[in-house]
Amino acid sequence: MTAALKRRLYRGGRPGRLMRVWNRVDTVLYRLPLLRRSAAAVLTVRGRRSGRLVQVPVAVAEVDGVAHLVSMLGPGAGWVRNxxxxxxxxxxxxxxxxxxxxxxxVPVEDRPPVLRRYLAVAPGARPHVGLGPDASLARLRKVADRLPVYRVLDAASAPPMGEDA
Structure with missing residues (x-):
């Protein structure tokens, strides 16, 4: 898929109709046992307006044994706002x-190494970011403020989200 086509499928920073269907398929595929060693994951979060649980396919970038999630579409992505x-x-x-x-x-100044790893494990994000995993840390610093990065922490002590997930 070309970079221009990929960006068009996410016009305005949101997935179009085709990509919404594709994302639903990915959420099923990413749960399959054959992908257990990959970066493919499914994030479930409560919708900020609907209150329903929303599932989104994501790629996990591990850096120094710590899992991270990155929004290729920036801070306006639905899952980020949720x-x-x-x-x-x-x-x-x-x-x-x-x-x-x-x-x-993750603070902006700590994001470049995570972004590098993310671009290595999520090739579909490269057209949106405009960089590849071989980009210099200086170039990654230039885009770090527009790409939300989250450290994944265990929330065993937090109350569960709900039984309907």
Whole structure:
């Protein structure tokens, strides 16, 4: 898929009709056992307006043994706004395991190494970011302020999101 086509499918920073269907398919595929060793994951978060649980396919970027999520579409992405409204509380299905998590925003100055790893494990994000995994840290610093990055923390002590997830 070309970079221009990929950006067109997410016109205005939101997935179009085709990509919404594609994302639903990905949320099913990303739960399959054959993807347990990959970066593919499903994030479940409560919708800020509807209150319903919303599932989104995401890629997990591990840096120094710590899992991170990045929004290729920036701070206006629906899942980012939902996570912010939920106080960072979400559920993550990754590597065959589903658990409640707390997503903590990573300071802008700490984002470049995470972005590099993210671009390595999420090639579909490269057209949106405009960089690849071989980009210099200086170039990654230039885009770091427009790409939300979250550290995935265990939320075992937090109350569960609900039984309908």
């Amino acid at each position: 996570v912010e409204a939920a106080g960072g509380r979400a559920r993550l299905h990754w590597r065959g395991r589903e658990r409640d998590v707390l997503l903590a925003s």
